[in-house]
Amino acid sequence: MSLKKITYLSLFPEIIQSGLSHSLVGKAQEQGLVTLKQVQIRDFSKDKHKSVDDIVYGGGAGMLLKVDVLVEAWSSVSSFEEKQKPITDRPYTILLSPQGKLLTQEKAKTLARDFSELIIVCGHYEGVDERFIELCVDEELSIGDYVLTGGEFAAMVVSDVVIRLIPGVVGNQDSVSGDSLEGGLLKEPVYTRPREFMGKAVPEVLLSGNHALIEKWRLDQSLKRTAAKRPDLNSKK
Numbered sequence: 209m210s211l212k213k214i215t216y217l218s219l220f221p222e223i224i225q226s227g228l229s230h231s232l233v234g235k236a237q238e239q240g241l242v243t244l245k246q247v248q249i250r251d252f253s254k255d256k257h258k259s260v261d262d263i264v265y266g267g268g269a270g271m272l273l274k275v276d277v278l279v280e281a282w283s284s285v286s287s288f289e290e291k292q293k294p295i296t297d298r299p300y301t302i303l304l305s306p307q308g309k310l311l312t313q314e315k316a317k318t319l320a321r322d323f324s325e326l327i328i329v330c331g332h333y334e335g336v337d338e339r340f341i342e343l344c345v346d347e348e349l350s351i352g353d354y355v356l357t358g359g360e361f362a363a364m365v366v367s368d369v370v371i372r373l374i375p376g377v378v379g380n381q382d383s384v385s386g387d388s389l390e391g392g393l394l395k396e397p398v399y400t401r402p403r404e405f406m407g408k409a410v411p412e413v414l415l416s417g418n419h420a421l422i423e424k425w426r427l428d429q430s431l432k433r434t435a436a437k438r439p440d441l442n443s444k445k
């Protein structure tokens with residue numbers, strides 16, 4: 209299986225739409241490799257002010273996204289009946305939140321490979337009513353240990369990482385398998401023309417035409433870089 213569709217529930221769908229309409233991700237949509245659908249949460253508010261948030265029971269700072277509005281919005285693209293099915297046979301609902309599991313390249317691979325449709329819910333304000341998470345969300349995901357004003361930028365990050373892994377999106381699959389972080393290693397230093405710039409020359413081995421030697425050099429550089437810049441990566445493997 210591979211990912212075909214992502215639906216976003218958001219208060220600012222235009223941010224996500226425009227952020228993902230360029231470059232390889234934009235092209236992937238034009239080519240029909242992935243479909244992105246935007247749902248405006250506010251459209252599902254039933255009161256005359258179209259309000260989507262409310263104060264926190266028990267007191268506390270900020271406002272929360274309301275469970276009834278969120279469930280209505282979610283029900284426009286999924287259902288409780290569908291949620292009974294195995295997770296691989298229905299849309300998989302992700303809530304973006306700093307409380308979620310950290311997004312990694314490995315996690316992105318799972319999302320691109322094991323699901324055909326994702327629903328990504330962008331939180332806002334101080335968070336969402338816990339009952340929405342209990343009722344509708346399969347997994348909470350965070351893009352890092354910091355707090356964003358809302359989930360839209362996180363949605364773009366998750367989407368970019370995941371869409372890039374859909375077969376056919378990146379023309380040359382070697383560039384995906386040679387990515388930094390593949391196999392727990394950073395990528396080696398890379399160079400293009402000119403051969404020399406401001407007294408700095410491209411390493412001689414890369415001009416040697418000896419592929420075995422070049423591969424050995426690349427792996428060696430990769431190991432050295434990882435040890436120097438991200439020693440934590442080895443221990444994570």
Ligand code: ADE
Pocket residue numbers: 304305306331349350351352353354355356357358359362
């Ligand atoms: N919303 C607010 N902060 C976030 C984070 N770090 N990751 C995902 N969604 C968020």
